[in-house]
Amino acid sequence: MAFHWKLDPQELFVERYPQMVGTGLPAADVDGARAAIADMWADAPSGWVHEWSRLGAKYARAGEHRLAALAYGWAKFPTLADAAKRAALTRQVDQYLLAAPDFGxxxxxxxxxxxxxxxxxxxxxxxxxxxxxxxxxxxxxxxxxxxxxxxxxxxxxxxxxxxxxxxxxxxxxxxxxxxxxxxxxxxxxxxxxxxxxxxxxxxxxxxxxxxxxxxxxxxxxxxxxxxxxxxxxxxxxxxxxxxxxxxxxxxxxxxxxxxxxxxxxxxxxxxxxxxxxxxxxxxxxxxxxxxxxxxxxxxxxxxxxxxxxxxxxxxxxxxxxxxxxxxxxxxxxxxxxxxxxxxxxxxxxx
Known part of the structure; x- marks a missing residue:
């Protein structure tokens, strides 16, 4: 059970930006996602889950699994309201487990x-x-x-x-x-x-x-x-x-x-x-x-x-x-x- 609701993605950046960069994501990459995103729910270019997942995939290809897990974490944010969000959570788990050997x-x-x-x-x-x-x-x-x-x-x-x-x-x-x-x-x-x-x-x-x-x-x-x-x-x-x-x-x-x-x-x-x-x-x-x-x-x-x-x-x-x-x-x-x-x-x- 889940639903979408009217939500301006830029409002989320206003509140969550300190959390995004404070947990380790480079500010330049967060700024890039912020500039690209125009829709909260569309799984397509300029959509929240799409743009954050694109960033996560870039980190994953570079072997930066901890950053990939963080980016996919924002892709599934703020709730698992559809299949694209659930898929982002699955990718976050995968990247998090790949990062685990380097947790220290x-x-x-x-x-x-x-x-x-x-x-x-x-x-x-x-x-x-x-x-x-x-x-x-x-x-x-x-x-x-x-x-x-x-x-x-x-x-x-x-x-x-x-x-x-x-x-x-x-x-x-x-x-x-x-x-x-x-x-x-x-x-x-x-x-x-x-x-x-x-x-x-x-x-x-x-x-x-x-x-x-x-x-x-x-x-x-x-x-x-x-x-x-x-x-x-x-x-x-x-x-x-x-x-x-x-x-x-x-x-x-x-x-x-x-x-x-x-x-x-x-x-x-x-x-x-x-x-x-x-x-x-x-x-x-x-x-x-x-x-x-x-x-x-x-x-x-x-x-x-x-x-x-x-x-x-x-x-x-x-x-x-x-x-x-x-x-x-x-x-x-x-x-x-x-x-x-x-x-x-x-x-x-x-």
């Missing part, structure tokens, strides 16, 4: 079986193991959100593994990427719980959970419920983001609608009804939680400040609202990463 860190791709609406679903996950990690050391499960997925965020996850000494289990949240289950509050969290359980079998130490953007929703829930030993919420929605009067920017309305499993663009009432199930107010009202780090940019157009500040004053919880940056503090990612590394290594009470 032990890598394994494996499957985790998880419950999905009374059935079972196989969830592909990536294990990133730093030098010196032992089976008594902690494991960090980590995900992005509704449009930036585990391969797109590889550089961040590998950096965290090396700098903290934690083994990282990277995955796509339900409704996205390679996780073939719709985004939802309860059944979706069942998938995440299965990943937490799997992480506990990978070593004898504690399990931490990092969630970015919509992935932060699941990290907030696991941390508030005490189902992990530590949780980091980077730019995650928890309560006010699910209000009926919330606004959507930069195509996020259609991105979320696709992740939820709609097969056509939902009405405001349909989207409001589905999103209202996600509020974490029940969990926020409980005086319990694992140690938590909650952070975001103060100028986020997607997540209200209240969804970060609501954690102020909670037990074992550090809160940071970084000034002069937006969603997930992407333009200050080195600062946000330093905060996460310091907290994981010195504050998480392992």
């Amino acid at each position: 860190i032990d890598f394994e791709r494996t499957m985790v079986e998880a419950p999905d609406r009374g059935a079972r679903v196989e969830v592909p996950v990536h294990l990133l193991t730093p030098p010196g990690w032992s089976s008594t050391d902690p494991v960090l499960i980590a995900s992005g959100g509704v449009d930036s997925w585990k391969m797109d965020l590889h550089a961040l996850f590998a950096d965290l593994a090396v700098r903290t000494g934690l083994r990282v289990l990277a995955f796509d949240i339900p409704g996205t990427g390679e996780t073939n289950a719709p985004l939802s509050a309860d059944t979706g969290y069942g998938v995440v719980r299965a990943l937490i359980d799997r992480a506990r079998t990978l070593g004898g130490g504690p399990v931490a959970h990092l969630g970015i953007s919509m992935g932060g929703y699941y990290a907030a829930r696991s941390g508030l419920a005490g189902e992990v030993d530590a949780a980091i919420v980077l730019g995650g929605p928890v309560e006010r983001s699910f209000d009926p009067d919330r606004t959507w920017a930069f195509g996020m309305r259609g991105i979320v609608g696709n992740a939820l499993g709609f097969d056509s663009e939902p009405t405001d009432a349909e989207l409001t009804r589905r999103m209202s199930d996600f509020t974490l107010r029940e969990w926020l009202d409980r005086d319990r939680n694992a140690p938590m780090l909650v952070l975001n940019g103060a100028d986020d157009v997607h997540i209200p400040r209240a969804d970060t500040l609501v954690f102020e004053g909670r037990r074992d919880t550090d809160v940071h609202l970084l000034p002069d940056t937006g969603h997930c503090a992407i333009t200050k990612l080195p600062e946000a990463t330093r905060l996460m590394v310091d907290w994981l290594t010195h504050t998480a009470h392992w």
Whole structure:
């Protein structure tokens, strides 16, 4: 189930350009794609998937597999709404695996079986193991959100593994990427719980959970419920983001609608009804939680400040609202990463 919706590709460049170049793509190549793209959905010259895939193919021919994986990652962005996008994801996986020998860190791709609406679903996950990690050391499960997925965020996850000494289990949240289950509050969290359980079998130490953007929703829930030993919420929605009067920017309305499993663009009432199930107010009202780090940019157009500040004053919880940056503090990612590394290594009470 998937759908197209009206979306100006140049608006996505306005928001995502820092992420595109910040993850490693040469600015000149991103500028070239930006100049060439005029249509979001056409699989033809000047179409988003076509132009990004052309760039990915160029990198692949040159043996630059990591860059090819990044380019194909943008080709399938922001959602798998058609066959061309799904094909781009397949090519991204292929190029990512070809790049793996040069990661500089032990890598394994494996499957985790998880419950999905009374059935079972196989969830592909990536294990990133730093030098010196032992089976008594902690494991960090980590995900992005509704449009930036585990391969797109590889550089961040590998950096965290090396700098903290934690083994990282990277995955796509339900409704996205390679996780073939719709985004939802309860059944979706069942998938995440299965990943937490799997992480506990990978070593004898504690399990931490990092969630970015919509992935932060699941990290907030696991941390508030005490189902992990530590949780980091980077730019995650928890309560006010699910209000009926919330606004959507930069195509996020259609991105979320696709992740939820709609097969056509939902009405405001349909989207409001589905999103209202996600509020974490029940969990926020409980005086319990694992140690938590909650952070975001103060100028986020997607997540209200209240969804970060609501954690102020909670037990074992550090809160940071970084000034002069937006969603997930992407333009200050080195600062946000330093905060996460310091907290994981010195504050998480392992």
